[in-house]
Amino acid sequence: MNDSFIKNSFNFADKIVNKVTIPIFNKVETVLQGNYKSILYGHGLDFKEIREYTEKDDIRNIDWNVTARTGKPFVKTYQEEKELIIWLVIDLSPSMLFGSQALNKKEIAIQFASVIAYLAFKNGDKVGGIILNKDKNKIISPARGLKHVYRIVQEFLNYDNASFEPDTPSLNKVNKVLGKKKQIFFISDFIFNNFDWDKGFGEICIKNNVLPIQIVDPVEENIPDSGYLRLMDYETGKYLVIDTSNKSMKDEYKKLVDSYNNQLCNTLKKSKVEPFKIYTDTDLTKALIDLYQNKSKYKKTNRR
Numbered sequence: 412m413n414d415s416f417i418k419n420s421f422n423f424a425d426k427i428v429n430k431v432t433i434p435i436f437n438k439v440e441t442v443l444q445g446n447y448k449s450i451l452y453g454h455g456l457d458f459k460e461i462r463e464y465t466e467k468d469d470i471r472n473i474d475w476n477v478t479a480r481t482g483k484p485f486v487k488t489y490q491e492e493k494e495l496i497i498w499l500v501i502d503l504s505p506s507m508l509f510g511s512q513a514l515n516k517k518e519i520a521i522q523f524a525s526v527i528a529y530l531a532f533k534n535g536d537k538v539g540g541i542i543l544n545k546d547k548n549k550i551i552s553p554a555r556g557l558k559h560v561y562r563i564v565q566e567f568l569n570y571d572n573a574s575f576e577p578d579t580p581s582l583n584k585v586n587k588v589l590g591k592k593k594q595i596f597f598i599s600d601f602i603f604n605n606f607d608w609d610k611g612f613g614e615i616c617i618k619n620n621v622l623p624i625q626i627v628d629p630v631e632e633n634i635p636d637s638g639y640l641r642l643m644d645y646e647t648g649k650y651l652v653i654d655t656s657n658k659s660m661k662d663e664y665k666k667l668v669d670s671y672n673n674q675l676c677n678t679l680k681k682s683k684v685e686p687f688k689i690y691t692d693t694d695l696t697k698a699l700i701d702l703y704q705n706k707s708k709y710k711k712t713n714r715r
Contacts, residue, residue, distance in 0.1 A: 413565060413568045416564075417564045442625050454651055460488050461474055463483060463485055464483070464484035465479075466484060468486045469486075472486040472487050472488070473485070473486050495531075495534075495536040495537070496536065496593050497531045497536055498540070498593050498596070498619075499524045499539070499540045500596065500597045500598065501520055501541070501542055501543065502572050503517055503543070504543070504602075506600055510691055511629070512629075512692045515628075516691060519626055519689060519691050520598045520599075520624075520626045522695060523598060523624060524563075524564070524567060524598060525560075525564050526699070527596055528563055528564065528693070532557050532559075532560045535555060537553035537554055538560060539553030539677070540557075540566060540567065541588065542566070542567065548584060550568065550588055551563050561679075581611065582608055582614075584609025585615065586611055589619060590620070592618070592620075594619070594620050595615065595619050595621045596622055597622065597623045598624040599625065601686070606674065609681065610677075616682035622667065622684070623684055623685070624687055624689060625675075625688045625689070626689055627690070628691045629690055629692050634653075634664060636655050637655045637656075639652060639655070
């Protein structure tokens with residue numbers, strides 16, 4: 412089953428490659444293969460030089476210290492790093508097992524990660540993986556090659572959720588492993604016991620280009636009218652019986668969901684990133700195209 416899942420994910424990635432045409436650096440147009448970096452919203456950049464400002468420059472790159480000394484506007488310029496390292500930081504905690512559709516959140520998350528890892532292989536870039544857990548993160552160091560991509564996906568698929576500690580993951584160790592100037596996809600449903608992860612997440616964003624991918628099941632946001640339902644909290648293992656036909660209960664639940672989502676968005680905005688939502692009932696091809704077409708919406712508001 413795992414082998415079949417991986418092969419299907421790779422075949423899916425090839426379809427993406429053949430379907431999406433995108434411009435790179437406003438100079439050439441080509442298919443996503445080899446240029447999937449446009450989906451990363453900010454490449455790894457090395458400082459190149461300081462030169463006088465022109466009207467085509469981004470004002471956010473103005474070096475105000477040099478500008479103040481010379482009386483003329485100067486900008487910092489950057490060049491792309493030759494070696495791109497992709498990190499797939501994925502949350503496979505018990506809440507990711509929930510699913511009301513054909514695939515649950517964990518499966519959608521792994522399918523998305525498989526596509527990015529496969530495209531990294533196609534482009535000759537290194538890709539690594541980190542499975543989040545409280546103080547017990549599974550780390551797969553970055554490397555090139557299809558065999559390595561296969562290993563990453565297998566590790567994701569075979570991860571034992573039962574070993575996950577139901578608590579907010581610590582990102583301090585993750586921060587040290589990632590280092591800086593990496594391209595990071597942070598894949599999670601962001602359902603944690605609290606928001607104590609925000610500081611560690613913010614530090615990761617300061618040093619790297621981070622794109623939060625929020626995996627959501629539609630039922631989590633809008634409970635269908637199905638009478639009495641017995642639900643289990645995957646994080647705690649506790650059960651709860653609710654009456655989905657009770658309007659006041661559904662309204663209260665909606666308020667809680669909206670409140671949590673607002674808090675999540677505010678937390679991520681502090682790190683100058685926005686979540687890209689992928690629903691379990693959404694065609695992943697369309698989601699990836701939307702990710703490209705709306706890249707300015709999810710791009711960091713300034714370079715670090």
